[in-house]
Amino acid sequence: MRQTLIDLADNPNFISGIYNYCDRWCERCPFSSRCMVYATEKEDDDGDPEARDISNEAFWRKLASIFEETKQMMVDWAEEAGIDISQVDEAANERMEKRRSDAFKDELAVAATKYADTVTKWFTGFDQVVNATDQAPNEADIQEIERIEEAREVIHWYQYQIAVKLMRALSSRSDEADWPDEMDDQPKDSDGSAKVSLIGISRSIGAWRLMQMCLPEMVDSIKPMILELERLRQRAELRFPEARDFVRPGFDEVLGDAN
Ligand code: SF4
Numbered sequence: 001m002r003q004t005l006i007d008l009a010d011n012p013n014f015i016s017g018i019y020n021y022c023d024r025w026c027e028r029c030p031f032s033s034r035c036m037v038y039a040t041e042k043e044d045d046d047g048d049p050e051a052r053d054i055s056n057e058a059f060w061r062k063l064a065s066i067f068e069e070t071k072q073m074m075v076d077w078a079e080e081a082g083i084d085i086s087q088v089d090e091a092a093n094e095r096m097e098k099r100r101s102d103a104f105k106d107e108l109a110v111a112a113t114k115y116a117d118t119v120t121k122w123f124t125g126f127d128q129v130v131n132a133t134d135q136a137p138n139e140a141d142i143q144e145i146e147r148i149e150e151a152r153e154v155i156h157w158y159q160y161q162i163a164v165k166l167m168r169a170l171s172s173r174s175d176e177a178d179w180p181d182e183m184d185d186q187p188k189d190s191d192g193s194a195k196v197s198l199i200g201i202s203r204s205i206g207a208w209r210l211m212q213m214c215l216p217e218m219v220d221s222i223k224p225m226i227l228e229l230e231r232l233r234q235r236a237e238l239r240f241p242e243a244r245d246f247v248r249p250g251f252d253e254v255l256g257d258a259n
Contacts, residue, residue, distance in 0.1 A: 009036060009073070018250035021192040023200060025157055031250045096175070103170035108235055112163035112197075115228050119159045122225065123152070126218070148214050154207035158200035162232070165197035169240060187246060194240035195248065201233045 019037040022029065032038040078084070103109060137145060173190035208226050212219045237243070247253060 011036070011039070014039070015250040021196050021246070021248040022251065023157070023161060023196060030255070034250065099171045099174040102174065103167045106170050108232070108239060109163055109167045109170060111228070111232050111235070112166050115225065115232060116159045116163055118225055118228065119155060122221065144214050148211060151207040151210040151214070155204055158204045162197050162200045162204070165193045165200065166236060169194035169197065188242070191240055191243045191246040192248060194236055194243035195246045198233060198236055198243060201229050201236070205229050
């Protein structure tokens with residue numbers, strides 16, 4: 001029988017909020033069995049091969065039913081927090097919009113978006129070279145191809161996420177500027193989001209280095225991207241000096257530096 005969101009939320013095995021500061025790579029996540037979002041998605045995967053297809057009507061129906069289930073939870077959360085969610089603050093909405101758009105134009109976000117574009121161009125050129133090779137691969141080549149594919153998967157996973165998470169960090173930082181002084185020592189979403197981006201940057205650098213090791217003839221064309229990422233990492237660390245200290249639920253609590 002399908003469990004509701006409310007049933008799932010009551011499961012003590014789940015780590016509260018773990019999905020807020022992860023990279024959404026559930027296939028590779030060491031905590032999928034302790035994540036409510038993952039469990040919810042599994043509940044929705046009812047064997048229909050098209051259930052995950054974004055254009056599939058069943059998908060949207062399920063999403064709508066989750067929204068209905070969430071409504072009651074939102075009312076309860078708002079009550080707990082003493083917030084009246086029936087009041088819409090137009091000025092606050094406009095402020096938020098402005099902050100989103102400022103974050104989008106920030107030099108960090110621009111640099112991260114530029115990196116994502118460079119990656120697309122690099123792989124377009126790389127695929128052309130690979131497709132032009134008509135030699136059948138031998139056993140050693142196959143192993144090398146697997147390593148390259150693995151590195152490529154990592155690079156693509158974080159390619160856009162690095163920018164997205166930095167934009168979120170920047171925009172959350174502006175929101176946090178409105179916080180009252182007594183909230184100063186609270187964990188900040190800006191730091192958590194910046195940390196997720198920094199982890200994506202480090203992993204991408206590692207993956208590009210792996211590509212270089214597999215493809216010595218591409219070392220020079222890969223080098224600028226590694227340097228671009230390193231510059232981005234250093235600038236992000238400077239702008240978010242507290243990011244590394246942010247404790248992500250689950251990941252940092254359980255794995256510490258091993259993730
Ligand atoms: S915590 Fe893990 S399982 Fe949950 S959404 Fe994030 S990556 Fe997926």
